[in-house]
Amino acid sequence: MxxxxxxxxxxxxxxxxxxxxxxxxxxxxxxxxxxxxxxxxxxxxxxxxxxxxxxxxxxxxxxxxxxxxxxxxxxxxxxxxxxxxxxxxxDDTLLLLFWCCHPALTPASAVALTLRAVGGLTTRQIGAAYLVPEATMAQRISRAKRTVAREGIGATGDLRTVLKVLYLMFNEGYGGDVDLAAEAIRVTRGLARASAEPEVAGLLALMLLHHARRSARFTADGSLVPLAEQDRSRWDTTLIAEGVDVLQAALAVDRLGEYQAQAAIAALHCDAPTAAETDWPQILEWYDELLRLTDSPVVALNRAVAVGEVDGPLAGLRALEDVPADVPRRTAAEAWLRERAGETATARALYARAADLAPSVAERSHLTRQAARLGRGVEPSWISGSEPPAAGSGRPGP
Structure with missing residues (x-):
């Protein structure tokens, strides 16, 4: 029941x-x-x-x-x-989801209200997922409700806003007894059933493909495992197959959007039996499409990494010059490219600086280990056919 x-x-x-x-x-x-x-x-x-x-x-x-x-x-x-x-x-669930993504709400408030009204989670569960007290989350949700009431329920968010809220929910991570990534997938499945928009399917495919790699992303002690070093036998092949099927159906509509392009890149990573067999030329083509669609500096960063894989680290560094210095993980990407180019001392310093800028403890520890490894003169296992550590694909993770 x-x-x-x-x-x-x-x-x-x-x-x-x-x-x-x-x-x-x-x-x-x-x-x-x-x-x-x-x-x-x-x-x-x-x-x-x-x-x-x-x-x-x-x-x-x-x-x-x-x-x-x-x-x-x-x-x-x-x-x-x-x-x-x-x-x-x-079924009014879709309409309710749009109301929860009211344009007057901040993304964080929209996620909280969506989890409460559409996801059916308790305020305590949502607070635990965000690692904040229940009373704090109750105030946030109450403010969101008052905002919607004040601004008028008729002004719903558009589909692009809804998709951004769901993707933000997926990326929030895991905490308490609530798996926000699983909740985001559940809600997005419902949205996909109610909407024929290919970008909805693209977002669902992207979530499934990333979620399929979840169990291999961290070691038992919580250490980050880069994509190239992950045990691919631990990837969920059922989720991968579903994600690919959903993506193919979306691409068949021939109305490409950014979530479909991101899902295509994730599918290519999932399709490679080993890191060395990754189809980087095709990934680079998809990043070119994605950059055309979004003109995002984060996409430009990831594209520079792909350029480094296809055309060599010097070409990757030239592509990286167009990425603003304040883009998250840019320093880690440069460290990886500098190391590939043989600039060990520079790479070591950049890894240490990237560790200071890391957004999570796991990522900071990983980058610190890379700097220490270069100090010992040890070559990494991911040096061939891989992404840079904690940088290549950005959120939601390696």
């Missing part, structure tokens, strides 16, 4: 908000209906669970709105209670 209620919650909430309910009040009404379901369903399960929840939640919503001081104004927005019967076939 918990999984059923979790799947139905955003659908029921979407119905209430679409009918005119205030976002925060509607969510409270749905939560009350869920409590009643937990109490009643074990002894008397309904034949139409969604219809039952909509009916009960709607009653709760009407009661709450009638108790407000501004009852007359609010009740103009509330229609008569629908008669009990089969639930609407329309």
């Amino acid at each position: 918990p999984e059923l209620l979790r799947d139905l919650t955003p659908q029921v909430l979407g119905v209430l908000v679409r009918r005119g309910g205030d976002f925060a009040t509607a969510e409270d009404a749905v939560q009350e209906a869920l409590l009643e379901a937990v109490r009643r369903w074990p002894d008397d399960p309904p034949t139409d669970p969604k219809g039952w929840l909509i009916t009960v939640a709607w009653r709760k919503l009407v009661d709450a709105q009638r108790s407000e001081a501004a009852r007359r104004t609010r009740e103009e927005r509330v229609h008569d209670e629908p008669a009990p019967g089969p639930a609407e076939e329309h």
